[in-house]
Amino acid sequence: MYGIRNCDSVRKARKLLDESKVEYTFHDYKKDGADENALNEACERFGWESVLNKRGTTWRKLDDETKAGVSDQASAIALMMQETSLIKRPLITGGKQLLLGFDAALWGEVMEKGEL
Secondary structure (H helix, E strand, C coil): CEECCCCHHHHHHHHHHHHCCCCCCCEEHHHHCCCHHHHHHHHHHHCHHHHECCCCHHHHHCCHHHHHCCCCHHHHHHHHHHCHHHECCCEECCCCCCEECCCHHHHHHHHHCCCC
16 A cells, blocks of 8 residues: 555554455555556556656645646656645545545445455
């Protein structure tokens, strides 16, 4: 699981996994940086527009020139590598399912199928 330790969505996701006794490794973007391969995989699966979090304060604080410079997957990943708070979280890789963002119902279905 990739995310930021103090993010509400990540906390909910970790709680669900812990309560469900699902083993996982946590990669904290703030402490460990972003994983470019995981970002590429997520962008290929979900589209870079979904992986890049434009709803948070980090995006709103960026200058207009920087925002305008994000026009494709490569430029989005380059910016997310610099500003890890721009990555939608949590991101789950390594299982049979790649998951982006926390949706308790969807995660429950995936866990029931044994795909997490």
